[in-house]
Amino acid sequence: MSLLQLQGVEASYGPAQALFGVDLEIGEGEVVALMGRNGMGKSTTIKTICGMLAASAGSLQFDGHDLRALPSHKIARLGIGLVPEGRRCFAPLTVEENLTAAARPGPWDMQRVAELFPRLEERRHQTAGSLSGGEQQMLTIGRALMTNPRLLILDEATEGLAPVVRQEIWAAIARLKADTGLAILVVDKSLRELSAVADHAVILNRGCNVWTGKISALEAKQADRYLGV
Structure with a gap:
C-alpha cells in the first residue's frame, strides 16, 4: 500500500513552470531514490x-490525506520529516536543544539518535554552529528523526561532505532501512551508494519523469544522458 503518492503534479515559481506532471510513489518501509541533474525539479x-x-495541478496523497489542502506545519505533523539541503541547524542552540526543539512522542529520542550518531552524544552541549559540516548534517538528520516521522526525506544529505563522513551518513541510512519501518525518500547523485539502499529510483529531467525502476536496471547510456555532467 502506498504511503506517499504523487500523480501528475505540476508546480511553478511565478510564471515559470518547474514541474510537468511528476509521478512518485513510496510504500511503507520503502526507500526510493529521486535522481536527476541539478535544476531538474x-x-x-x-x-x-x-x-x-x-502544486498547481495533480494529486498529492500521504496516508490518505490530501497534501494540497494542508499547510506545511500540518503536513509535518502527519509524519513527514525533512532533512533540507544545506543542513540549516539552529546555530546558537546546543546539539541537545536542536534535537529537543522539534521532538514529538515516539520511539526516536535522544538515546536512540545518539546510538545512530555517537558523535552527537559527545557534543551534546556544544552549539550547532561550532560543529563540523558532517556533524551538522548528522544533527539535522537526528532532528528530523526526533519528530518521529513515518517518511524521512533526505535532500542531498551527503553533498559537500568529506568521503569518510559521507560513508557514515550512508551507513546510517542503511541502518535505518534495516532496523526500522521508516519510509525514506533520498535525493543524491551517488549511484553506487544509492543502489545499495534504494528499492527503486525515479529520475527527473526538466521537471518530468523520464525513468523509473531498480537502479541495477539503469543502463549506462541512460545514466549518462540524465545524470551525467
Missing part, C-alpha cells in the same frame, strides 16, 4: 510534498 518536488510550494 528534485528539490521543487520535495518543496511541493512538504507544502512549501503549492
Whole structure:
C-alpha cells in the first residue's frame, strides 16, 4: 500500500513552470531514490510534498490525506520529516536543544539518535554552529528523526561532505532501512551508494519523469544522458 503518492503534479515559481506532471510513489518501509541533474525539479518536488510550494495541478496523497489542502506545519505533523539541503541547524542552540526543539512522542529520542550518531552524544552541549559540516548534517538528520516521522526525506544529505563522513551518513541510512519501518525518500547523485539502499529510483529531467525502476536496471547510456555532467 502506498504511503506517499504523487500523480501528475505540476508546480511553478511565478510564471515559470518547474514541474510537468511528476509521478512518485513510496510504500511503507520503502526507500526510493529521486535522481536527476541539478535544476531538474528534485528539490521543487520535495518543496511541493512538504507544502512549501503549492502544486498547481495533480494529486498529492500521504496516508490518505490530501497534501494540497494542508499547510506545511500540518503536513509535518502527519509524519513527514525533512532533512533540507544545506543542513540549516539552529546555530546558537546546543546539539541537545536542536534535537529537543522539534521532538514529538515516539520511539526516536535522544538515546536512540545518539546510538545512530555517537558523535552527537559527545557534543551534546556544544552549539550547532561550532560543529563540523558532517556533524551538522548528522544533527539535522537526528532532528528530523526526533519528530518521529513515518517518511524521512533526505535532500542531498551527503553533498559537500568529506568521503569518510559521507560513508557514515550512508551507513546510517542503511541502518535505518534495516532496523526500522521508516519510509525514506533520498535525493543524491551517488549511484553506487544509492543502489545499495534504494528499492527503486525515479529520475527527473526538466521537471518530468523520464525513468523509473531498480537502479541495477539503469543502463549506462541512460545514466549518462540524465545524470551525467
